[in-house]
Amino acid sequence: MSTTLLSTVLLAALAACGGGGNDSTPGPTTPGTTPPVTTPPVTTPPVSPPPAVAPDTFTPGAATTGGSADASTAIAQSAAFMIVADDESNLLRVYPRAGGEAVLEWSYALNGPKFAKELDLEASVKIGDTLYFAGSHSNKKDGGDAMADRGHVFAVKTTGVGAATAFQYVGQFADLERQLAAWDAANTHGLGANAFGLTASAAAGIAPERVDGFSIEGMTSNRGDTAVWLGFRAPLANTALRDKALIVPVNNLPALIAGTTTQAVFGTPLQLNLGGRGIRSIDKGTDGNYLILAGPAAGASAAVTRNFALYTWNGDPTIAPVELDNDLETLRKATGGSFETIVEVPGPVVAGTAVQLLLDNGDTVFTGTTSVAKDLPAAEQRFQGFRTVIGNPLRDAQGPALVTSTPADDRVGVNVDTQIVLQFDEGVRLGAGNITLRTANGAAVDTFNANSAATRVQVRFNTLTLTPTAPLQNNAGYFLTVDPTAVLDHQGNGYAGLSGPTALNFTAAGTPTPLAVNDLLFVGANAEAPDAFAFALLKAVNGGTRITFTDRNRKTGTGEFTGVTNEGVFVWTADRNLPAGSIVTIQTDTPASPIADKGFTIGSPAGLGKEETIYAYTGGAVAGLGDGTAGEITAVGPFLASITLGGAAGTIPAELTAAGTAIDFSVSPTNQTNALYAGALDRADLAAFAARVKNKSNWKLSYKPALGYPLTATGSLFAGE
Incomplete structure (x- = not known):
């Protein structure tokens, strides 16, 4: 999208910037479904200053050998320059932070660790004079095992800034994923064997972008810089509910990189309430507090009003992070990208401090082009970012709104072994009430609540899936009731619920139809x-x-x-x-x-x-x-x-x-x-x-x-x- 067009779009949307989590109408309906009637959300006026109306655009330059559209993590060098990684190539590039062409490129396929295959680099942190970079350690999108390619952490040191930057390779470590899974399986953390399900999450066949997948996308250090914290996009912690973001400290990463030890020492894991989101980036401010960029484990959902959000946090696992009222959704939709990284927080983590965020635009179709950015010729590839300020705490007193349901209201011919899927406009969790499936005459067939087995009730960010204990009866009518206390958002606000035989009713199908060639x-x-x-x-x-x-x-x-x-x-x-x-x-x-x-x-x-x-x-x-x-x-x-x-x-x-x-x-x-x-x-x-x-x-x-x-x-x- 051109800067002029984007500016027009964002200027028109400024009134919405800074809005709260449920302070806009629900997203579009999933194809083929009709949302039941719910209480309309209440609009809260914006509080925080809006973001910049035009993004910074970053392009290849004479110093680069290829394009870059998938910015995945960045480290600030100064107020003027930054080092940026791309998850589609084994390259580090130096860019002016104000936008423009890359001024320097360093290949870690040809230099340093000399990785032959794509690392899928997703996380980085600078501690002292050393820069640490981590691959996602994830499987491929289709679940194919890629640990040998992506399961590395490496470190470099740099001298100079901008085009004068020189890279000095320090070392690498390639056994982190296996050791994390073993640590979890052996209950070394004391929370129970396989408390986080890391062995299952990392197994071949599991796509990384699931709440129970495996993908490292954030790195920072603790307050004393004595440990590196790994922030997970997935899995989300709490294997029954998958509703908490996970951070695992590595207490001896420098020694692992140097090769003086081969066994990682993991600290006490941290579990954070980020509204059902995982960690996409985390950065420490000058006051020792943290800014977290959070997003869903999967891709953004059209039903959700705030897929991505910023949080402030003091690093204490007993203190919940605070969601901010920055409106990232307007920018995400306008640019067509996905938020990937915080470049730096150049001051205290308080309202008004300037921050810079970068987007992965690999799947963006820019105006005037005919393919996604990562498939364009190298000279035409680009990615974007924007600068804004840390906002104020989100004012959210509105409960979740039901956006879509499967089966849809009044649906006829529902398969008899259907699951009931409810999609809300924000991340949800189960409360104290019941959800009840009833026959057309009102008799209870199944009751679902927070005490139900995970095989019967699953919450995945904004999606609640209910599995009846037995198939429906052919051609029979049913309806669903939901107590007002049964579904809550992560701030404790309740969904208004469903009552009566017509709020969400449907009719089961007859027997399946046999099919043959030519059908x-x-x-x-x-x-x-x-x-x-x-x-x-x-x-x-x-x-x-x-x-x-x-x-x-x-x-x-x-x-x-x-x-x-x-x-x-x-x-x-x-x-x-x-x-x-x-x-x-x-x-x-x-x-x-x-x-x-x-x-x-x-x-x-x-x-x-x-x-x-x-x-x-x-x-x-x-x-x-x-x-x-x-x-x-x-x-x-x-x-x-x-x-x-x-x-x-x-x-x-x-x-x-x-x-x-x-x-x-x-x-x-x-x-x-x-x-x-x-x-x-x-x-x-x-x-x-x-x-x-x-x-x-x-x-x-x-x-x-x-x-x-x-x-x-x-x-x-x-x-x-």
């Missing part, structure tokens, strides 16, 4: 962001009907997908009765389970690439199927359709080829391909519609670096669908 056709797929595909149902289906999708490599013969555990596999379930001709879009590049605009999915996400065949089939079995996870496909049922993007088609089942439901967009040389049906969408005659879809001349194609075809506000590849 489904793919009508679109993107291998560039947003990674997504769409399919059309050529047969009416009842709620509860399931289809499995995978982009795993299919084997010849009877092996199917045996032994293959990489890439994505997930099960889509219709959450209502859907008529023939319905078009469903599923976004696959998500932190946890992919997201459907109709129905819901569960399983591992799938970042689509340049040689992909996506298969659809019914029945079968997937080991370890869960939110964001899936193991081996142990059995498949009848194949329905497939679509191939970019490279040579996979091993296509003969029945799909014979029926024409295997659509192939192979190209040579191989390239990431986006394909979208562009013919008439009239589905009054489904046979004629299917014939048009099978005719590839009715499709449009684009290739990397072009963006994938956009999703509408409702999450569809097709407007109006």
Whole structure:
């Protein structure tokens, strides 16, 4: 976005800057859902000064060998210069803090630790004359184990400032993740074995951007600079509720870096109430107090009014951090980035002290460009930041507002093994009251509360998921009641609740609909962001009907997908009765389970690439199927359709080829391909519609670096669908 346009956007929004956590209306509704009526939130006037109306923009320069759009952590050199890392490359660069071109570059792939693969550097701290940098220690987005690549901490010293900076490598340590997991498992902290679940969080198959994932994104030091504190984006502490941010002190990091010892000494872990958020950055002011940049473990949610927030804290774990009224959401939306780092707090951590924040703009589509910033030519890449002041304590006396529900109010055809999912406009926790599922005549079926087992009640930031103890009865009516004391925000304000048989009521589905080849056709797929595909149902289906999708490599013969555990596999379930001709879009590049605009999915996400065949089939079995996870496909049922993007088609089942439901967009040389049906969408005659879809001349194609075809506000590849 240009500076002029951004200034216009932010100037128009200044009245909103500094607002409180629930002092604006709820976010947009999740596709296909309708929020129950709730008490409207009360607007509180802004208190803190607004942020700068235009961001600082940082670009490559003559001193650099590549671009940078994914600023991930920074250390101030002076009032004029800073050292910035990029989580997509093993490079440290020096930039003017006021914006402009990088003036110096130092590669830690070619120098110092000489890391051959991407470190995914996410955290840093300066103690004395030594700069410490840490990789995220996380798995890849799809859950693939990357500890050998990302599990490092290294240190450098520098002389000079700006273009005169010289780097001197000190050393590295590469066993932190394993030792953290062992420390937790052995109850060395005294809180109980596996109190934080670090072994499970770091396991292969667990995506990092989950509340139970594993990702280090903050580093600072204690007040005496005798320990380095590791701040976790994930996991969130308190394994039952996952509602506290985690800090783990490392008391001997200099010795580990120097190689004089090989065993980390961990201090007493700290658990902080950041409104259900994790730590994205933490910095110490000149008074020894801390400023924390907090954000959700997953990506920002459209339902939440304050995804990111600033907190002040005195470092005492018995004293809760104080949320500030700085409005980061306006800036996040205007720039299209994600907050990653505090450059420094150059004074005491009090209202009015100036601070500078940087954004990761890797997925930003800047005005005048046609792809996300990280895919632009190096000379066109950029990232942004802004300077503001520390605000005042947030004035929040308003309870959470319910934004969306699944099932939606008045939904007919809800799958009988549905979970009930409530999304609020802020982070929530369970209070003292009950949530009750009732039959249409008012009889209680299930009661959920803070004492319920974690398998039945889960809170994930702003999302409350309830799992009934038994399936619903086919074609039966139900409604949900929520006591006013049952759901609270992290300041103790209560949700108004639901009462009566019409506030949130729905009807269960009949039996699932059997499907066969020619009952489904793919009508679109993107291998560039947003990674997504769409399919059309050529047969009416009842709620509860399931289809499995995978982009795993299919084997010849009877092996199917045996032994293959990489890439994505997930099960889509219709959450209502859907008529023939319905078009469903599923976004696959998500932190946890992919997201459907109709129905819901569960399983591992799938970042689509340049040689992909996506298969659809019914029945079968997937080991370890869960939110964001899936193991081996142990059995498949009848194949329905497939679509191939970019490279040579996979091993296509003969029945799909014979029926024409295997659509192939192979190209040579191989390239990431986006394909979208562009013919008439009239589905009054489904046979004629299917014939048009099978005719590839009715499709449009684009290739990397072009963006994938956009999703509408409702999450569809097709407007109006």
